[in-house]
Amino acid sequence: MKPIIMKSLIEICIISISKSMFRFNIILISLFLGMLGCQPSYSQLRAKGFLISDDGTTEGERWASYLFTHLQKRSENKKVILRMRQEENPPQGYFHLHIQVNPELPFDYEIKNGKAALNLSAKDNRTMLWLIYQLIDRIGEANDYIQNEDLPPAYIDFKDQARNFDFSYREPHYQPNTDSDYAGILGTNQLDADWGIWGHNLSKLVEKREASHAKLDGKPMPEQLCFSSPDLLEQTKAYIVDNYGDGGLGHGNHFMLAPEDNAIAFTCEACTAAGNKVGDASAAVFAFLGKISALFPNHQFFTTVYGTVKSPPKGKLPSNVGVLLSTIDLPKGVSFKDAKEFNVFKKKVNTWTLKSSKLYLWDYSMNFDDYLTVQPSLLSMQAQWKDFKALGIKGIFLNASGYDYSSLDDVKTYVAAALMNDVDLPVEQLLRAYLHRFYPKSASILALYLIDQEKQSFQGKGYGMYAGFADIQKTYLLADRFANSYKELEKLLPQVTGLERKKLQKLLLGMGFSKLQLAYQKGLESGGAFEIKNDQVRVKADILKIVEDLRAGFSANGIKMYKEADGDISNYLVAWKSYSGWGQQRNRLTASQVKWIQPGDNNKEALHTCLNGILGFPQDYQQGWFTSNEDIAFEVNFNDLQGTKGMFIRFLVNEKHRFNVPTTIEIHQSGKLINKLKFGLIKEEESPVKEIVIPFQGVDLSKPLLVRIQKASEENKRLAIDELQILH
Structure with missing residues (x-):
């Protein structure tokens, strides 16, 4: 998402008209x-x-x-x-x-x-x-x-x-909708065209002056804005006037005015007088919105009910002030029937409805950790939006892959835009109509897979917003149907021409990525991506050919990202190409020799991830890493591995996702502490993967060994490990 949303240079005849002009x-x-x-x-x-x-x-x-x-x-x-x-x-x-x-x-x-x-x-x-x-x-x-x-x-x-349209603000934030001309045809809104300020970006648009900084216990906090500051009000006013005018003659715009995305609630004398409390800056924010909205009655002003904006104002908000509520805590890919989370959300909406006539939603329609695997979302989107409409929601910003390509984002943009206009339209009919128009030769193959995938996902577990490929396999991939569809489409491609060929080529690249992920998950098994050569784990030659074909295809078609965070597709492909050079020895430790204790007693996911013989990719915590918010503990029985000199474990270091090395690793045997290793946190730039060796001096390998790994408590750090490997 762009950090600052400026007014689009392209205006496609979306200027409201004055009543006085009508005759x-x-x-x-x-x-x-x-x-x-x-x-x-x-x-x-x-x-x-x-x-x-x-x-x-x-x-x-x-x-x-x-x-x-x-x-x-x-x-x-x-x-x-x-x-x-x-x-x-x-x-x-x-x-x-x-x-x-x-x-x-x-x-x-x-x-x-x-x-x-x-x-x-x-x-x-x-x-x-x-x-x-x-x-x-x-x-x-x-x-x-x-x-x-x-x-x-x-x-x-x-x-x-x-x-009337079911929702007055309608934005499916997929790549096709970022084209202004196409958004005009669909009748949808756009961040670039409709918002003068979006997200937590107000601080980027005003000068950094102490007069506009928040104060906490009397101390200036430059990392947060003070919404009781006259200086902040004047600077915001000047920015709007200079860039958007007063919004007269139908030129009104939207502005998101929200505190910085941190936990600091400003408590200067003026903010406290306005009603701010420790951890809650709502009162000063809504007072600020009241002042700025009165200065610009033709513009629309919003804030997010998020972070330090928690409580509704005492009175009703002005008619040109609204709030944006997030659906992040609601289940994705399924209906809200019997969902406790929706009952909580409903109460929240009902509370805010008493304060504002403009309630918009920041909704989600994406697995943000995988843009390229075809993901179902349309049936659940319709079911959930019917509930949102019944609650009186007036607008939906549908957060998806945004400015990046995601597989079949053109189909999803079209269907989502139609449902925002009329949520009762038949999804399957919309889907088939679009495929028939833009995928005429491949429509029957795609419809069969997509509709089946939609129905099974909607009736099943839905999807996770940050799901790795192992979870995707369990929820919505439909591996056999996927494989058949991929083969049929690949066979059909030489017969396809024009726009359909371009669309199908991009889709097949996305499906090729999914095929590669499937091979990674199979590891050293039949159909897997890896093999043992000279006692080392290597990527198969045919897999490296697929990797190179994907590299060329992604480059030619402008596909740069495969997920939201750290999703550069070139880094992902480099990991594949460099894997064989990591010098990984065949792992002789098996799942039958390890008893997992924490987290989760006999955790099958942990055992598989840490003992499948395959290392994780450094740039992606979802690729081959077992992640934990808790300490880790497991017991090892070495049986016939009596020549073992020690164990080494790789830890992922990723500051954005709070992964780091542990503070201690303890070795216990027969109820006694045998060894204790201590570590200090390291920077990601030092090494994205830290390999730690645990020596087995003084250890009797004929008896089980208990390993306890303690995560760092600073900043709520997490642990991510891949293979439990032994030294000979």
């Missing part, structure tokens, strides 16, 4: 409405040509001209698309399209049918742009002379209707 052309409207009375289906949009008129307003004329221009561009015969002012007596068999933008419309859009006529009304320009492209696609379906193959399939039927 009806009474004669034209009366003439048109006189033709109403029939109720055609969209198949009745089949016509010899189209006649386009407007309501006589500036905006109506603008959008009628837009529709006229874009229909003409999509037709080789320009004479089949006419403007009313160009033709007093339209040819027989032409269909009449009338366009009007009415800011006083009680709905987001309205469609009225007449005899060979259609009246389209929208409340604002964003909606009219979306409505026009829905119409163009339907016209293209009904008439061969209008090209629509490049447009996302329309999902409204153009029967008589007047409705």
Whole structure:
């Protein structure tokens, strides 16, 4: 995610209009409405040509001209698309399209049918742009002379209707939606276009002055802002005026004003007077929002209920102030039926509903530790959003892979955008329509796999937001179906051309990544990525060929990340290529010789990860590492390994995820402490992997040995180990 969201240089006609600009052309409207009375289906949009008129307003004329221009561009015969002012007596068999933008419309859009006529009304320009492209696609379906193959399939039927979107703010934060033109066609919002400030970035936009710093027990804290500071208010005001103006004439924007992402709650005299408490800065933040929102009534201001913003204000918030609630604690990939977490969330929403009419959600639709394995999310998305709608949620920011590619993100963007408009639309129908349009040759293969995957995941355990591949295998991969689909798509690729080929190539690269991950998980087993040569563990030659093919493919297709944090795909591939050079000896210790004690009695996951003969990758804690928030303890019975001189264990060092070496390792035998090793924390730049040798001096290898590994208590450190290896 970009650290600072500035106003987009590309504006795609999403400027709201002033009520004072709206006026009806009474004669034209009366003439048109006189033709109403029939109720055609969209198949009745089949016509010899189209006649386009407007309501006589500036905006109506603008959008009628837009529709006229874009229909003409999509037709080789320009004479089949006419403007009313160009033709007093339209040819027989032409269909009449009338366009009007009415800011006083009680709905987001309205469609009225007449005899060979259609009246389209929208409340604002964003909606009219979306409505026009829905119409163009339907016209293209009904008439061969209008090209629509490049447009996302329309999902409204153009029967008589007047409705509001289910959510007023709609952003599926996938890579396709970061394209401004495409977002306009989908009718969605964008961080870059709609937010002047996003996240915890206010401090990056104001000067770092002591007058705006928070105080804690009288001491200035430059790492946190003081929301009671007049200086911070003036600086924020100046930033908005200089970059976005006052938001008049429909140019209003969104601004996220939140404290820094840390636990410091400012308690200066003014903040305490406002109502701040230890650990809770809510009162001063909402007081600040009240002041800034009064200065800019045409802009929208938000904060997040997160960190030190915990408590609702005493009174109701101004109409242009809202809050963003996170769904991070809710289950993903399943319905909320019988979910205790949702009952807690519901109470939270009900509390905030009393304070603000603008409740938006920061929702999630991604396994952020794997962008490339195809992940189901659409059925659960629909089920959960129905519940959110019932709670009165007004907007959804759907956090996904953002500016990076994720497998089939185009499909998910389309379906998510449609559901944000109308959460009751049939997911399977949307999915098939999009695949038929953009994956015509491979649609049947993809639909079979995706729909099956969606249903099984939705009825099962769902997915984890930070799940490693071992967990993915247990939840949503469907390994056999995946393997068959991959083979079929790979076989089909030479027959595919154009845009579908480009999309399919990227998808197959993502699936190739998943295939490589499957081989890693199988390790030294049949079908695994590794083999023993000269008593050393090496990557098989055919796997290295796959790695090189993926490297070339990722580079050619601009795929750079495979996960959110530390996800550079080139580093992942380098680990594969360098593995054989690590000099790993075959591990003679087996799971039958180890009894796992902590965490989890006889922990099968720990035994498999630490004794499968494969080392973890340094850049990824999900790749071959057993991770623990607790101390680790296990018992070893060496049996016939009497020549063993010691044991060595590798520890991952990753500061971002709090992994480091232990403070002590103790060796116990027969209830006695035999040896105790002490260690100091190390920096990640010193070594991302630290190998620690445990000598077995004074140890009787005929008896079991207890090993206790104590994690560091500083900053709540964690432990990550891969293979338990023995020295000869």
